[in-house]
Amino acid sequence: MRLDIRLAIGALFTLLAILLCVFGVLSNPSIYAQSLGFNVNLWWGMVLLVFGMSMLFLGVRAIFVCTPAQKAALKDEKSRQ
Amino acid sequence: MGLTSIDWIIMAVYFAFVLGIGFALKRYMKTSTDFFLAGRSIPAWVCGLAFISANLGAQEVIGMGASGAKYGIATSHFYWIGAIPAMVFVGIFMMPFYYGSRARSVPEYLRLRFDEKTRGLNAISFAIMTLFSSGISMYAMAKLIQVLHILDSPFRHLGIPQSWIFHTGIVVSALVVLSYIYLGGLTSAIYNEVLQFFLIVAGFAPLVWLGMKNVGGWSGLKARLDPSYMHSWIGMASPSTNRLGVEWFGLAMGLGFVLSFGYWCTDFLVVQRAMAADSMTSARRTPLIAAVPKMLLPFLVILPGLIAVALTSQMAAPLTAPQQGVAAQAAASGRNLIPAKLDPTTNQPVLDRLGKPQLDYDLAVPNLLLHYFPTGLLGLGLTALLASFMSGMAGNVTAFNTVWTHDIYEPYIRPNASDAHYLMIGRLATVFGVALSIVTAYLATHFNNIMDMLQLVFAFVNAPLFATFLLGMFWKRATGHGAFTGLLSGTAAAAIHHALTIPEGSLVGVKGGWLAVLHAYPSEMAQNFWTAIFAWVTCFVITILVSLTTKRPEESRLVGLVYSLTPRPAQDQLSWYQKPAFLGGAVLAATVLLNVIFR
Numbered sequence: 285m286r287l288d289i290r291l292a293i294g295a296l297f298t299l300l301a302i303l304l305c306v307f308g309v310l311s312n313p314s315i316y317a318q319s320l321g322f323n324v325n326l327w328w329g330m331v332l333l334v335f336g337m338s339m340l341f342l343g344v345r346a347i348f349v350c351t352p353a354q355k356a357a358l359k360d361e362k363s364r365q
Numbered sequence: 366m367g368l369t370s371i372d373w374i375i376m377a378v379y380f381a382f383v384l385g386i387g388f389a390l391k392r393y394m395k396t397s398t399d400f401f402l403a404g405r406s407i408p409a410w411v412c413g414l415a416f417i418s419a420n421l422g423a424q425e426v427i428g429m430g431a432s433g434a435k436y437g438i439a440t441s442h443f444y445w446i447g448a449i450p451a452m453v454f455v456g457i458f459m460m461p462f463y464y465g466s467r468a469r470s471v472p473e474y475l476r477l478r479f480d481e482k483t484r485g486l487n488a489i490s491f492a493i494m495t496l497f498s499s500g501i502s503m504y505a506m507a508k509l510i511q512v513l514h515i516l517d518s519p520f521r522h523l524g525i526p527q528s529w530i531f532h533t534g535i536v537v538s539a540l541v542v543l544s545y546i547y548l549g550g551l552t553s554a555i556y557n558e559v560l561q562f563f564l565i566v567a568g569f570a571p572l573v574w575l576g577m578k579n580v581g582g583w584s585g586l587k588a589r590l591d592p593s594y595m596h597s598w599i600g601m602a603s604p605s606t607n608r609l610g611v612e613w614f615g616l617a618m619g620l621g622f623v624l625s626f627g628y629w630c631t632d633f634l635v636v637q638r639a640m641a642a643d644s645m646t647s648a649r650r651t652p653l654i655a656a657v658p659k660m661l662l663p664f665l666v667i668l669p670g671l672i673a674v675a676l677t678s679q680m681a682a683p684l685t686a687p688q689q690g691v692a693a694q695a696a697a698s699g700r701n702l703i704p705a706k707l708d709p710t711t712n713q714p715v716l717d718r719l720g721k722p723q724l725d726y727d728l729a730v731p732n733l734l735l736h737y738f739p740t741g742l743l744g745l746g747l748t749a750l751l752a753s754f755m756s757g758m759a760g761n762v763t764a765f766n767t768v769w770t771h772d773i774y775e776p777y778i779r780p781n782a783s784d785a786h787y788l789m790i791g792r793l794a795t796v797f798g799v800a801l802s803i804v805t806a807y808l809a810t811h812f813n814n815i816m817d818m819l820q821l822v823f824a825f826v827n828a829p830l831f832a833t834f835l836l837g838m839f840w841k842r843a844t845g846h847g848a849f850t851g852l853l854s855g856t857a858a859a860a861i862h863h864a865l866t867i868p869e870g871s872l873v874g875v876k877g878g879w880l881a882v883l884h885a886y887p888s889e890m891a892q893n894f895w896t897a898i899f900a901w902v903t904c905f906v907i908t909i910l911v912s913l914t915t916k917r918p919e920e921s922r923l924v925g926l927v928y929s930l931t932p933r934p935a936q937d938q939l940s941w942y943q944k945p946a947f948l949g950g951a952v953l954a955a956t957v958l959l960n961v962i963f964r
Contacts, residue, residue, distance in 0.1 A: 287389050289411055289556050293563060296382045300375060300567075300745065305743045307371045315739040325741040328571045329719055337565075 290343035297336030304329030372744030379564070379748045383545055383755075392769070397788045400470060401767045402449065402641050406901035407552070409647035413654030416452075416638040417662070418558035421565060422502055422757015426666055427509070430730035433670025434703055436608040437594030439964055440670070441663040445597075446621040448507050449956045450655050452628035453949040456652035458928070459630055460639060462838055467926050469640070471633040478926045480845030481776070483664065483923030486852060488772035488827045494590045496798060497823070500805025506754035507534030507806070513731055535806050538751075539660035542759050543799040546766075547792055551641055554624065554756070554763045558638075561752040562658070567797055568734075568749025569665045575737045576672035576675040588764035589675040598964040610888025619894020623901040627831040634764040646939065660956055661775030666730075673702040673729040676736075702732045725829040758802065766794040799956060818875055828897040829855020838910050842918060843928045847912030855904030862920055863897040868892050 308326025316323050394400050407415075470473040472491065476484035508531070510516055545553045551734045554778045580586050587595055593608050593698040600607035601616065609616070629635060629652070643936050672926040703724050734746040780785075833852055859924035867878035868889040877892060886892040941947055 287393075287556075288392075289423075289559055292382065292386055293560060296379070296560065297563065297567070299378055303371065303375060303378070304741055304745070305534050308702065311739075311741065319737050319742070320578060322575070324571055324575070324739065328567075328742060328745075332567055 288343045288346055290339045290346070294336050294338075294340030294343055297332050298340060301329045301331075301333035301336050301338075305333065368518070368743065368747075371741045372747065375741075376751070377742035379752065380541065382542060382560065383557055385754075386560075387545030387548035387553045388555040388559055390556070393552070394548070394550050397784050397791060399552070400587075400639075400788050401763075401770065403552040403555060404423075405641060406643050407555060407641045407647075409642055409650040409812045411555060412638050412642045412647065412655055414562045414658070415555040415558040415654035415658045416635055416651050417564040418756055419634055419638055419760035420757075421562065421662075422753055423759065425570075425662075425757075426565065426753045427505070427572070427727050427730055429666040430670040430673075431726035433667035434674045434726045435670075436730040437590070437596075437671060438667070439597050439607060439609050439958075440667045441597050442609070442616060442620060443955050444663050445960055446617065446657060448627040448629060449952060450621065450657055451625040452652040452656045453628040453661065453952055454626065455636070455639075456649050456656075457949045458946050459838060460649040460652070460930065461645065461933075462928075463636055464642070464645050465931065469768050469771050471631060471636055474926075475833075475837070475848070476772075476776075478923070479843075479848045483833075483845055483848045483852065484772060485777075486849065487830075489767050489947060492773060494760040494823050494826070495634065495765040496801050497805050499758045499765070499798070500810055502754055502758045502761070503535055503538055504804055504806040504809040506538055506751065506758075508533045509622050509731060509750070509754075510534040512728065512737070513747075528558050531810075532619075535803060538755055538758065539799050539803050542755055542762060543795060546759055546762055548794050550791070551637065551763050551767070555638060555641060556696045557752075557759060558756045560755040561749075562788045564745075566665065568667065568746040568930040571742060572733060572737060572746065572899060573665060573668050573672070573843065576669060576676075576733065579737075580672055580675045586671060586675055587932070590671065594671065594674070596964060597960065598802055611889055611891045611894060615891050615894040615898070619897050623831060623897040624894070627827055627829075627897070627901075628836075631749050631830045631834050632636070633768060633829075634760050635710075637764055639765065646943075646945075648750055649945045650760045651947065652825060653945060653952060655950045660952070660959065669730045670726070673733050677725045691804050702736060703729050704732070725837040728803060762795060762802070765798045765799050766791050769794045769798070788801075821875065824893065824896065825856045825859035825863070825900065828859045828900035832901050832904035833908060836912075837927070839928045840912075841923055842912055842917060843908060843930055844912045844915045846915045847908040847910075851904040851908030854907045855900040858903035858941065859896050859900035862896045863892070866895070867891055881930075917941075 304325045308323050308329055311323075311325065313323070395406070396404075398404055423434075429443065432443070463471070463474060466474055468477055471490075472484045472488035475487050479669060511534065512529050517527060520527055520530060545557060549556070558858045577583070577586070578581070580589060593600065596607075598613075601611075601613040603612055639651035642651050703726060708964065731750065734743065734750070738746050770787055774790055774794075775782075775787060829852055833848050833853065836851075837848060861880070864875045864880035865878070865883045867873065867882050867885055868876055868891070869885045869887055870887070873879060873882065876889065886895065904928055920930060
């Protein structure tokens with residue numbers, strides 16, 4: 285498939301994570317009484333950001349890094365030149 | 366219930382992605398293989414996550430939390446006994462035939478292996494069942510939106526009557542699922558299932574973390590709950606000493622063997638995800654990869670139920686008096702995580718035979734979300750819930766459109782048409798499938814008993830299936846006539862067993878005993894497990910007997926379909942740790958370890 289699912293997952297989670305982090309910083313601390321005093325938006329947003337970015341990284345890397353089969357084909361072409 | 370703009374933005378972003386994936390995949394849908402089998406091009410890890418996600422719908426996320434609140438740690442049997450062994454079996458032993466035979470669906474495998482009538486029976490019953498399951502999923506979702514009052518304030522704001530919330534829930538979820546499957550077919554469904562899997566983890570992990578923190582960790586949970594909640598195996602010797610009300614043999618054979626293998630090894634809804642894999646090795650690895658997160662899911666979906674019970678009372682309902690202890694009394698006061706069940710027509714609490722209110726365990730998990738999550742994370746948690754409902758529905762719809770097109774329309778209505786024609790029919794089937802699911806969802810609102818009865822009939826039809834597949838794949842002498850009569854008599858045996866037995870204390874009717882009451886089981890679950898065992902044994906024996914009296918099938922026709930006549934799949938290029946047998950062994954060992962730890 286030409287659409288790499290990792291890009292979609294990465295983009296969605298990075299976006300959601302940024303939303304949560306920004307909201308976590310700007311929000312009134314009193315709303316965190318129900319979550320035992322933890323600013324869960326900020327903290328969990330940061331965890332999701334790491335996850336989202338890693339997925340994006342894997343997806344983007346797959347575009348630029350060749351698979352072993354493609355590498356072999358490239359080598360073949362070079363030796364012929 | 367305070368949803369603010371940030372929650373709505375998070376939900377909107379998710380819905381934009383769901384539809385966006387459908388649109389992005391549209392241009393790759395050129396042939397019927399692209400649409401129904403994702404072009405057989407999906408990598409193993411994506412198939413694996415979709416494999417469990419398709420099943421991670423309404424019944425799982427809400428239902429397993431509810432069971433956790435009701436039965437405790439023992440609910441993990443539905444995973445560690447009731448799923449993992451079957452997933453390992455389908456990956457190692459059955460996938461070579463499903464994938465290798467190039468069958469496009471499970472019923473089609475039955476036609477290749479047995480005959481047309483066996484396929485027809487399986488295809489038609491499966492098609493009807495998927496429609497009803499998808500409708501029930503839709504109904505549950507609309508109901509949840511209504512009960513949690515998610516849409517109350519925006520509706521008030523727009524001046525739309527509150528009674529429309531239910532209809533809006535149904536129509537919107539139906540339209541979203543319809544559009545992304547119509548556009549991107551199975552690929553779209555699989556991609557969204559993977560997205561949903563990560564969303565569930567992202568939405569539920571902080572819930573479990575906060576809940577555990579609040580109750581004081583594992584030791585705190587232990588201190589607050591009756592010991593009967595905290596064990597999966599201790600007390601299994603007799604039905605009266607565990608919360609499930611089942612003894613170990615019925616559990617291991619009924620759930621662990623018949624029901625679990627029947628579902629994970631023969632249900633096209635899950636098998637289709639593996640058939641979409643890009644190679645035989647990937648297809649075999651799909652259920653094995655799926656088994657790893659499946660093994661850990663209990664911590665995500667069962668623990669919230671336990672936490673809800675622990676918070677509801679200091680010492681929740683001891684074993685001797687389920688539903689009548691402190692929890693039920695506290696629930697009557699109406700400020701709890703597990704509220705009393707309300708009658709949908711009268712809005713009064715439903716009372717049990719002793720006049721105590723029954724608890725609505727299904728609300729344990731959603732209420733816990735509302736309890737801990739501030740606005741922001743709440744949006745994420747609710748999105749995860751909605752996503753799980755929709756992907757449960759989508760799984761059924763993709764399985765339906767494939768079986769309808771390949772196993773009902775193509776053989777019986779219009780054979781030998783062009784590929785483009787079948788692709789078009791598949792898309793139309795998606796539209797009709799969703800429309801019929803809506804009808805089912807409304808049926809569910811009006812006739813609760815009809816739904817109970819239908820689910821009962823499905824259980825009768827499903828119970829014997831694994832016997833047919835086991836004999837079909839591993840006994841070359843099994844014949845089409847044998848399989849067909851075996852299936853029918855297995856279903857009949859299930860119905861008769863149900864008609865002659867009853868769970869203790871239930872009324873004669875949908876619960877059983879409608880012919881005569883010969884035996885009373887200690888619980889409904891025990892009755893279900895034994896119904897399945899009877900159906901399986903009957904199907905197994907009858908298939909063998911009829912096969913032996915009918916004409917031996919030609920061996921040349923069975924190459925690639927039966928174990929003894931099929932060359933083993935080549936796996937020389939794989940290193941030892943990549944081989945399915947090693948992966949399967951590792952998964953089983955880890956499962957045994959979990960059972961020992963949480964015994």
